[in-house]
Each structure stands twice: as structure tokens, then as C-alpha cells.
Amino acid sequence: MxxxxxxxxxxxxxxxxxxxxxxxxxxxxxxxxxxxxxxxxxxxxxxxxxxxxxxxxxxxxxxxxxxxxxxxxxxxxxxxxxxxxxxxxxxxxxAMVTTPFDKFYNVNNRANLVHGTVGVGFGATVERNEGPYKLYAQDLFFPTIFRHKLEAVHDYYRTKYKARGLETCIEALELEILRTDQFMRDVDAARGIIxxxxxxxxxxxxxxxxxxxxxxxxxxxxxxxxxxxxxxxxxxxxxxxxxxxxxxxxxxxxxxxxxxxxxxxxxxxxxxxxxxxxxxxxxxxxxxxxxxxxxxxxxxxxxxxxxxxxxxxxxxxxxxxxxxxxxxxxxxxxxxxxxxxxxxxxxxxxxxxxxxxxxxxxxxxxxxxxxxxxxxxx
Missing domain, CATH: 3.40.440.10 (Adenylosuccinate Synthetase, subunit A, domain 1)
Known part of the structure; x- marks a missing residue:
């Protein structure tokens, strides 16, 4: 309540x-x-x-x-x-899938931090899925499709950081070097659980x-x-x-x-x-x-x-x-x-x-x- x-x-x-x-x-x-x-x-x-x-x-x-x-x-x-x-x-x-990029943006969005956040990418995931960069649970079971969609999500956040200007250039660099190896292993594991x-x-x-x-x-x-x-x-x-x-x-x-x-x-x-x-x-x-x-x-x-x-x-x-x-x-x-x-x-x-x-x-x-x-x- x-x-x-x-x-x-x-x-x-x-x-x-x-x-x-x-x-x-x-x-x-x-x-x-x-x-x-x-x-x-x-x-x-x-x-x-x-x-x-x-x-x-x-x-x-x-x-x-x-x-x-x-x-x-x-x-x-x-x-x-x-x-x-x-x-x-x-x-x-x-169901909407959260990625490491959603989590990264969530905890590096200054306005979001001021408003309050758990910091696990929930709000960023929902916002992204309201547009064309959707990632669904069913995509987990099509590895080739999933990898291409994941790269599209990466592009989505590249564009968002570019629009925010130079003050976020360090964050943009961190986004570029963010590794997804462990995430892909977790995707493989989740596929066997879901x-x-x-x-x-x-x-x-x-x-x-x-x-x-x-x-x-x-x-x-x-x-x-x-x-x-x-x-x-x-x-x-x-x-x-x-x-x-x-x-x-x-x-x-x-x-x-x-x-x-x-x-x-x-x-x-x-x-x-x-x-x-x-x-x-x-x-x-x-x-x-x-x-x-x-x-x-x-x-x-x-x-x-x-x-x-x-x-x-x-x-x-x-x-x-x-x-x-x-x-x-x-x-x-x-x-x-x-x-x-x-x-x-x-x-x-x-x-x-x-x-x-x-x-x-x-x-x-x-x-x-x-x-x-x-x-x-x-």
C-alpha cells in the first residue's frame, strides 16, 4: 500500500x-x-x-x-x-531482458541517481523497450539473433552518450570496453533454467x-x-x-x-x-x-x-x-x-x-x- x-x-x-x-x-x-x-x-x-x-x-x-x-x-x-x-x-x-549496458547506464545516469534507483538496470530496460531496441526472453533461445540484438542495444547507448556531450566521454569510453563474456555465459545458463x-x-x-x-x-x-x-x-x-x-x-x-x-x-x-x-x-x-x-x-x-x-x-x-x-x-x-x-x-x-x-x-x-x-x- x-x-x-x-x-x-x-x-x-x-x-x-x-x-x-x-x-x-x-x-x-x-x-x-x-x-x-x-x-x-x-x-x-x-x-x-x-x-x-x-x-x-x-x-x-x-x-x-x-x-x-x-x-x-x-x-x-x-x-x-x-x-x-x-x-x-x-x-x-x-518479458524484457536486462543487459550489462542497461545496468551500466542505470548507475551512470546522474538524474536517475538523484531520483533514486536500485541500480540493476530495471528502469533503463523498460525505457529502452518502449522504443525499437527491444530484447525479449524468447531471443535468449536464438543465439545468433540475440547477439545481433545485444549489439544493437550497445549502439543504442552509444547514441545516448553521444547526445549527452563531452562531460560523459569517460563513461562513453567505459561503455566501449565493457565486456560481455560473463553475461553470455550467464545467458547460456539461464537458457537451461527458463x-x-x-x-x-x-x-x-x-x-x-x-x-x-x-x-x-x-x-x-x-x-x-x-x-x-x-x-x-x-x-x-x-x-x-x-x-x-x-x-x-x-x-x-x-x-x-x-x-x-x-x-x-x-x-x-x-x-x-x-x-x-x-x-x-x-x-x-x-x-x-x-x-x-x-x-x-x-x-x-x-x-x-x-x-x-x-x-x-x-x-x-x-x-x-x-x-x-x-x-x-x-x-x-x-x-x-x-x-x-x-x-x-x-x-x-x-x-x-x-x-x-x-x-x-x-x-x-x-x-x-x-x-x-x-x-x-x-
């Missing part, structure tokens, strides 16, 4: 443990996501290139709305195999439940977030319902709206409760921090107006779907403060706090780092 980092991985793991014969469908974002799953048996992983149901042996499907990274796929697959997991990865033939599958084939496979795992928070949506600190993605349920509708699937879905019990933002941009940071406890398993290219991880008390705005944004696409809230990290609070209409209010206890922030008829809560502590509140 906010800017991400609100328990999508944990809840995907939970649904994968409760539903029969499920598949996880990634319907926005891509390899830039970091969805943390921790199991009571000690297994711990931050999922990026595979769905967060993989510990439950739930297959993953990356839709055409997503980016994929052959290098990330190869490395994460090997890491999961070392953990005793043999994950299944289906990819839409028209199974291409169209949406129509996916729904004909016989999965009984389809878990649509969102990639980022609604307040980062490219149509509803506050520009320029947004993502190049629709982070509402828009893409999920588009996939269901165009494949003739029943849309009697349940949409789960996730939030921590406090507001967070990892990276640059406005956050309504930033003036009211939260002192946290029981957060030893927090995977967000000041490291990486995103910048500072900020906290603030929960803002019910922002939650209502997120619900309104999604109501444009979810229609009559059942709406449920999932409120996590309640155990990390030392007090029960929240914002409403710009005013700081304090609830006398946990139950009173939940009554004020629960905006759906059905609400689940989580007071731990894993899915084993998720409970139905009402």
Missing part, C-alpha cells in the same frame, strides 16, 4: 503454504525486487529472480510486464540449489490457484506516485486483472493490501510521516538499510490518508474483488501512534490501533519475520 518493503515476500510464502497446487505470477517490476522470506527452520533468502513461494516448491511465472536478468537468474538459481531448492521458472516469451510459457499456456497447465506477487508499492506507481520518484511500472493490480481478463479467467479474486504497522520508504522522495520517525524493536531481521544505491531507509508513523489513497488508486482496477488488509511488523512498535488528516493521534493499545488503521472488512496481522505468525484479526 505504500512504497514497498511491506511483506510481499512473506505473504506470498504464506499463500503458497495454504493454497493447493499454486503458481506465483509476477505481474509488475522484475529482477530489481528484493522479497525476503525467513522460515522457522532457519532458511532465509531474498528473492529477486524467482517468486517468493519457491521455498514451498511453488513455480514462478514472469509475465511480459516484467524484466528478467540472465545473470541474476543464473546466480540465484545456484544459490537456491545450494539450499536444497530446485525452483521452477516459467517466463513469458515477451521455460518459455505464454499466458494462454500458463492457464492451461492446470494450476488450481494463481498468486499474483506484486513487485513494488502502490505509492510508487508510475501513474499515481509523485514524479519523479516513481518506478516505471504499474504497481496496482492493473496488470494482474489485465492478464486474467484477456485470458478469459474468472476475476472473483481476493486482493491483499499489505502495509507495515508504520510507514517506510527506501530511497529518495516525499514521505508524509518522515517528521515522525519510529523507534523500532524486534527488527534484527530487517534487510533494508543505508547500503546499496537506494539510499537511506526511512520510517514514520502510519498515515491512514496514504492508505486510503492507495485503496482508491487500486479501486480503479480491482472492481468488485474481495479486499483484505495484511498488517505486518506490529511487534516492532513501542507505541501506537498514527497520522490522520495530518494530525498525530495515539491509540491506547494494539486493538484500538488496529481498529483505526484497518480499512478493509477482513484483516490479517503478522507479528514476526516469517509467515508462521500470520493470523486472522477479523
Amino acid at each position: 505504500g512504497y514497498g518493503d511491506e511483506g510481499k515476500g512473506v505473504f506470498t510464502d504464506y499463500l503458497s503454504s495454504k493454497l493447493s497446487y499454486p503458481v506465483v505470477i509476477r505481474f509488475n517490476g522484475g529482477h530489481q525486487c528484493g522479497h525476503t522470506v525467513k522460515h522457522a527452520d532457519g532458511r532465509f533468502h531474498v528473492f529477486s529472480n524467482f517468486g517468493a513461494g519457491s521455498f514451498r516448491n511453488t513455480p514462478t511465472f514472469f509475465s511480459r510486464f516484467c524484466t528478467i536478468d540472465p545473470t541474476g537468474i543464473a546466480r540465484e538459481f545456484n544459490a537456491l540449489r545450494r539450499s536444497g531448492i530446485n525452483p521452477a521458472l516459467f517466463v513469458d516469451p515477451l 521455460r518459455l510459457l505464454t499466458e494462454k499456456q500458463l492457464f492451461a497447465t492446470g494450476f488450481e490457484n494463481h498468486i499474483f506477487e506484486g513487485g513494488q508499492g502502490i505509492l510508487l506507481d508510475m501513474d499515481f506516485g509523485i514524479f519523479p520518484n516513481v518506478t516505471r511500472s504499474n504497481t496496482t493490480s492493473k496488470n494482474a486483472f489485465e492478464i486474467l481478463n484477456r485470458n478469459g479467467q474468472p476475476t472473483n479474486a481476493a486482493v491483499y493490501y499489505l502495509t507495515r504497522a508504520y510507514q517506510t520508504r527506501h530511497g529518495n522522495g516525499w514521505m508524509s510521516a518522515e517528521k515522525y520517525p519510529v523507534a523500532l524493536i524486534n527488527n534484527a531481521h530487517e534487510t533494508n538499510g543505508p547500503h546499496g544505491r537506494q539510499g537511506e531507509f526511512r520510517t514514520g508513523i502510519l498515515d491512514t490518508d496514504m492508505l486510503r489513497y492507495a485503496l482508491q488508486c487500486d479501486a480503479n482496477f480491482a472492481g468488485d474483488a474481495e479486499r483484505q488488509m495484511v498488517i505486518s511488523c506490529i511487534d516492532q512498535l513501542t507505541s501506537y501512534q498514527y497520522l490522520s488528516a495530518g494530525n498525530v493521534l495515539t491509540a491506547p493499545g494494539r486493538e484500538a490501533f488496529l481498529k483505526q488503521i484497518a480499512l478493509c472488512d477482513r484483516v490479517l496481522t503478522n507479528e514476526g519475520p516469517g509467515s508462521d505468525t500470520i493470523r486472522l484479526w477479523r
Whole structure:
């Protein structure tokens, strides 16, 4: 419901443990996501290139709305195999492929760094694919075609650097000497991991439940977030319902709206409760921090107006779907403060706090780092 980092991985793991014969469908974002799953048996992983149901042996499907990274796929697959997991990865033939050139441009684009970036080429990949320099998952399986398209992508960035002028001449030189040997080896490895599958084939496979795992928070949506600190993605349920509708699937879905019990933002941009940071406890398993290219991880008390705005944004696409809230990290609070209409209010206890922030008829809560502590509140 906010800017991400609100328990999508944990809840995907939970649904994968409760539903029969499920598949996880990634319907926005891509390899830039970091969805943390921790199991009571000690297994711990931050999922990026595979769905967060993989510990439950739930297959993953990356839709055409997503980016994929052959290098990330190869490395994460090997890491999961070392953990005793043999994950299944289906990819839409028209999913967008990230290259080393996209990553290079991403982390050397000054404006992009100011606006905020994970630094793995997601935004650059989407922008490039909006033009004629497209690179699809299906191209991985045609090596000659792929090599020529990869060189065309290289030309695309040569042109961009030329247009930016002499101040970027060193970066342009670095772009020219950027080697792709390892990337091509990763492409070979990814080709053996990925199974291409169209949406129509996916729904004909016989999965009984389809878990649509969102990639980022609604307040980062490219149509509803506050520009320029947004993502190049629709982070509402828009893409999920588009996939269901165009494949003739029943849309009697349940949409789960996730939030921590406090507001967070990892990276640059406005956050309504930033003036009211939260002192946290029981957060030893927090995977967000000041490291990486995103910048500072900020906290603030929960803002019910922002939650209502997120619900309104999604109501444009979810229609009559059942709406449920999932409120996590309640155990990390030392007090029960929240914002409403710009005013700081304090609830006398946990139950009173939940009554004020629960905006759906059905609400689940989580007071731990894993899915084993998720409970139905009402």
C-alpha cells in the first residue's frame, strides 16, 4: 500500500503454504525486487529472480510486464540449489531482458541517481523497450539473433552518450570496453533454467490457484506516485486483472493490501510521516538499510490518508474483488501512534490501533519475520 518493503515476500510464502497446487505470477517490476522470506527452520533468502513461494516448491511465472536478468537468474538459481531448492521458472516469451549496458547506464545516469534507483538496470530496460531496441526472453533461445540484438542495444547507448556531450566521454569510453563474456555465459545458463510459457499456456497447465506477487508499492506507481520518484511500472493490480481478463479467467479474486504497522520508504522522495520517525524493536531481521544505491531507509508513523489513497488508486482496477488488509511488523512498535488528516493521534493499545488503521472488512496481522505468525484479526 505504500512504497514497498511491506511483506510481499512473506505473504506470498504464506499463500503458497495454504493454497493447493499454486503458481506465483509476477505481474509488475522484475529482477530489481528484493522479497525476503525467513522460515522457522532457519532458511532465509531474498528473492529477486524467482517468486517468493519457491521455498514451498511453488513455480514462478514472469509475465511480459516484467524484466528478467540472465545473470541474476543464473546466480540465484545456484544459490537456491545450494539450499536444497530446485525452483521452477516459467517466463513469458515477451518479458524484457536486462543487459550489462542497461545496468551500466542505470548507475551512470546522474538524474536517475538523484531520483533514486536500485541500480540493476530495471528502469533503463523498460525505457529502452518502449522504443525499437527491444530484447525479449524468447531471443535468449536464438543465439545468433540475440547477439545481433545485444549489439544493437550497445549502439543504442552509444547514441545516448553521444547526445549527452563531452562531460560523459569517460563513461562513453567505459561503455566501449565493457565486456560481455560473463553475461553470455550467464545467458547460456539461464537458457537451461527458463521455460518459455505464454499466458494462454500458463492457464492451461492446470494450476488450481494463481498468486499474483506484486513487485513494488502502490505509492510508487508510475501513474499515481509523485514524479519523479516513481518506478516505471504499474504497481496496482492493473496488470494482474489485465492478464486474467484477456485470458478469459474468472476475476472473483481476493486482493491483499499489505502495509507495515508504520510507514517506510527506501530511497529518495516525499514521505508524509518522515517528521515522525519510529523507534523500532524486534527488527534484527530487517534487510533494508543505508547500503546499496537506494539510499537511506526511512520510517514514520502510519498515515491512514496514504492508505486510503492507495485503496482508491487500486479501486480503479480491482472492481468488485474481495479486499483484505495484511498488517505486518506490529511487534516492532513501542507505541501506537498514527497520522490522520495530518494530525498525530495515539491509540491506547494494539486493538484500538488496529481498529483505526484497518480499512478493509477482513484483516490479517503478522507479528514476526516469517509467515508462521500470520493470523486472522477479523
